[in-house]
Amino acid sequence: MVVHDDEVTVEVADATVTVTLRGEIDATLAERLSDVASRADLAGRPVVVDLAAVRFMDSTAIGFLLRLRSVAAGRVRVVNAGAFPRHLLAVAGVERLFDVVGTGATTDG
Numbered sequence: 001m002v003v004h005d006d007e008v009t010v011e012v013a014d015a016t017v018t019v020t021l022r023g024e025i026d027a028t029l030a031e032r033l034s035d036v037a038s039r040a041d042l043a044g045r046p047v048v049v050d051l052a053a054v055r056f057m058d059s060t061a062i063g064f065l066l067r068l069r070s071v072a073a074g075r076v077r078v079v080n081a082g083a084f085p086r087h088l089l090a091v092a093g094v095e096r097l098f099d100v101v102g103t104g105a106t107t108d109g
Contacts, residue, residue, distance in 0.1 A: 010036055017045050019068070022053035025061040033060065037067040047072040052080035061085075062092050069097060077101065 007029055009020040019036065036042075047068050051057075069076045077099040078085070086102065089095035 005032070008032060008036055010039065012041050012045075015045055016048060017042050017072070018048045018050060020050040020053070021057075021061070024055055025057040025064070027058070027060050030060050030063075033064040034067075037064060037071055042068070042071050044073050046075035046077070048077045048079060050079050051082065051085050054082075054085060057085055057088060059092070062088065062094060065089075065098060066094065 007021065007023050007025070009018075009022075011018045011020075025033075049065065049068065054061075065076060065078065074097075076097075078089075079101045081089070081100050081102055086095065086100060089098070089100060
């Protein structure tokens with residue numbers, strides 16, 4: 001099952017959920033991200049969040065990742081995280097809560 005819009009794509013395949021974010025992840029997307037994190041099909045499944053196409057993110061994105069972590073029983077992998085997203089996670093003190101993989105990584109294992 002795939003749900004897609006301009007900023008957020010959610011793909012449920014087998015036991016894993018992949019959330020792809022694009023553009024600017026800020027307060028204008030707060031309600032949409034809350035809806036995504038509330039999806040019943042995320043509960044207990046590992047979640048991969050792909051940030052390859054993210055140009056900017058603020059504390060809204062941090063809150064979303066923390067909510068996903070709660071819903072996914074702590075199993076959230078952040079992939080294709082460039083320098084700015086990694087820095088933001090580190091400054092917020094939450095980078096260690098996620099499996100963060102830098103730019104160019106894949107979602108495989």
